[in-house]
Amino acid sequence: MSPIESSSSWTLESDLEDLDIDLQDYGPSIPLKKVPNGDIFEASRAGDVDRLRYLLETGVNVNARDRWDSVALYYACLAGHIDAARMLLENGAICSEHTFDGDRCHYASLNLRIRKLLKAFEARPPPLAPLQASLRETFLGCFHNRAYLKQASVANIDVSVSVSVDEMGSSNYFPPDVVFFVQGRPIEAHRVILSARSPFFKQKFESEWKDRREVRFSKEKLSYPALCSLIHFFYSDRLEISVDDMEDLERICKVCKCESLQRIIEKELIHQKYAEYKTHRDLDNSMKRFILQGISLPEEDRLPASLHRILRVSLAKPFADTSGDSLNSSVGDKRVSDSVDSLADVCVKVDKRTFYCHQVILASRSEYFRARLSRVNDFHEGKNDLPGDCLPALEEHDLSAEAFEKMIEYMYTDGLKEINPNQAEEIFDVASRYLLFPLKRAVADALLPHLETATPAELCHWLVLSDMYGVLKIREYCLDLVACNFEAFVETREFRAMLLTLPPPSGDSSLRTTAPSAPGAMMTTDQGNLLDDLREKWLEAEALELDMRDESALIFDKRLRMLVEMAEQEKSESEAED
CATH class of the missing domain: 1.25.40.20 (Ankyrin repeat-containing domain)
Incomplete structure (x- = not known):
């Protein structure tokens, strides 16, 4: 979003x-x-x-x-x-x-x-998007990172903590696969995040740091606060740094080849050099802070685009199947995995296909995967047809490979570029099963252009489906269309048949006398009775005066009862014909 x-x-x-x-x-x-x-x-x-x-x-x-x-x-x-x-x-x-x-x-x-x-x-900056927020919590879930930012927050540097640093802990912890030591102080990190954001780190992890769990920097001039702030930015797409450390950060950005961020820092340093406030000494530079949102960078340099490039490499690999050649193909996959992307550290087998993924991304985005990956030391369930030295493997059942591919696209990028409407119901189910509830909104955003040309019968289907899975955006869209075109919908057999599947209106008089909501007002997350909500939408669309709403609501309910009777008669006639 x-x-x-x-x-x-x-x-x-x-x-x-x-x-x-x-x-x-x-x-x-x-x-x-x-x-x-x-x-x-x-x-x-x-x-x-x-x-x-x-x-x-x-x-x-x-x-x-x-x-x-x-x-x-x-x-x-x-x-x-x-x-x-x-x-x-x-x-x-x-x-x-x-x-x-x-x-x-x-x-x-x-x-x-x-x-x-x-x-x-x-x-109090606005909340981070789900991808940035979840990865930031993973970064802060590491003890040493959390300890530093807790100390920095005392110095009034870290101001965007949506959850208290003290509250971050084991629930968001996922073990780092590399630790940097700067002047003896550790920074815990994950290789795939750093490689996605910096060509320097990518090249290092593919060569001299490939098998190293610890990297110790001996340069005395290397700034721990600047490097920690940069790595924190890699995870969260939000830079928060003391003005005192910006020159060190600019040098580190140059080494890490973070060119767009480096240009912004350079310009800010030039302006600070000549700014009027430099003559005022009432506030020490260490207390002044610079905050930069990742959205200020070009789109290709932001976190979602960076992880999308990693995902494309993973999806480009050959997929193993369960045919007689599966052993040969899986061996080939292993070689491709080593040569193309050594940072993939888990493979997930879904419906005869193998997806090469990164544990930290899966664990950060889904509590389901975090539980599976953190509590199991060795993965055997997907290795039946794979050589013993390949990546750890998981098997997922009762979903299609296409739905899983869309799910991990969202997990890596926070969005879906396009979606087949026939897949939407399965993905809604997947979002619930894998505790990835924001995925429903991403599906809704991708699906709305298709609904603009949908028939009344299709819209009735989407209304029932969105109500079942709690997809409020599609539910509201369909309710608005039905309410504004009520006479056209009641003429369709599909709408009348839909009424037989819905709970009857509650009959709560308080709903009938509620003043119409303001256009664009936020809807509450409490999902009510579908026909009660349709009645309210219809009353608002009719723009009736408040003192006429009771009478109009009664007319609407009477009309619904007539439509239900008609639908029951049509159903009995259809059964008799069968």
């Missing part, structure tokens, strides 16, 4: 309410206007959030600079457009105080509400 999609669920209103602010401070002094063809700077200055959303979705760099060396957030703050500023912040705009751009935005803020937004955002 992108930050643009999740922005409605993340608010700072509670942080803003405790300020004594005049009414004039809430609205912008510069009127909002539309700039249909404007760039990101014009859209921010005008407060045109629709144009801004379009530009951000097309991949415009949120921290780009214009010819006056200003960023878009600066113009939104200067004009007092809080919605535009919030959208820029949620998409990676830098707002940290005591950085060049952050200070300019704080000083230029037109009103107190904008300044409060910047401070609240800096103290």
Whole structure:
């Protein structure tokens, strides 16, 4: 789920309410206007959030600079457009105080509400996406990493901990496969994450570090905080570092060939060198921090794209089958595994196919896999047809290889590029079985374009299916369509037959007198009776006055009873014909 999609669920209103602010401070002094063809700077200055959303979705760099060396957030703050500023912040705009751009935005803020937004955002950035959050928890599940970040949080460096560092522990622990020692201090990590994010680490793990569990750096100038912050960034796509350590980080980025991140750090260092605040000594540099969201990097350099490249290599290998040639093919797979991707450390056999995967990814994304991989020392269940020196193997039953492939695509990338509608029901079931519930939303996002051309009969099928598996996005979409086109649906036999499979309306009068929800309002996660919800959607679509809703709800229920009687008659006639 992108930050643009999740922005409605993340608010700072509670942080803003405790300020004594005049009414004039809430609205912008510069009127909002539309700039249909404007760039990101014009859209921010005008407060045109629709144009801004379009530009951000097309991949415009949120921290780009214009010819006056200003960023878009600066113009939104200067004009007092809080919605535009919030959208820029949620998409990676830098707002940290005591950085060049952050200070300019704080000083230029037109009103107190904008300044409060910047401070609240800096103290509590929006939640990480599921992939980044799960890998970050794995990183913090390692004792030494957790101990360092706990110490750093005391120094006011780590500010994005959604779960207290003290609460991180054994439940999120997955053993590291490499430990770095810098000046005697350890950093625990996993090879596949580092190799996916850095060509330097990839080359090292394929050559001189291939069989090493520990790597000790002897260079005295190597900064432990900078390296730990960079590796933490590899896992979380969020950089949090003391300003004092940024020069060391820039040197490490150069060695690790993290070019896009290096360029951002270099620019920030140049600006800091000439920034006004350098003359003020009321705050030591070690207390100043720089926060960068991964979304500020080009898409190909972010965590999902990096892991997607690793996944493509794994899926490109030949698949073993259970035919008479399985031994030969599995031996061939072993050679390919050694030569193409030595970082794959587990193979999963599903429906005659073998998938080469990485334990840390599976364990981080799914509690089911974390339990299996952490509690079993040796894997024998999938080795019946494989040579004894191959990778550890797992066998998964009662699902197709295509559904498993879609599941691991989501586990590695946090999304699905496309999906066959015929696979959706199986993947919904897989998401529940493997405790990977956010996968349902990814399937819904990929499925919605197909539903735009679906027939009423197909929509009835998806409505029942989404209600069964708790896929709220598809459920709401289908309910809205049925409510807005109710007369067309009641003419279809499939809709009438669907009514026989659903529980009857609850008859709760409180549902009938509830005021219509505001357009775009967040739906509660409590899933109600399907026909009760359809009644409410129909009442909202009819735009009836509140004092007429009781009478209209009774009419709707009477209509449903007539349709059920018709459906029962049609069913009995069909059975008689059979």
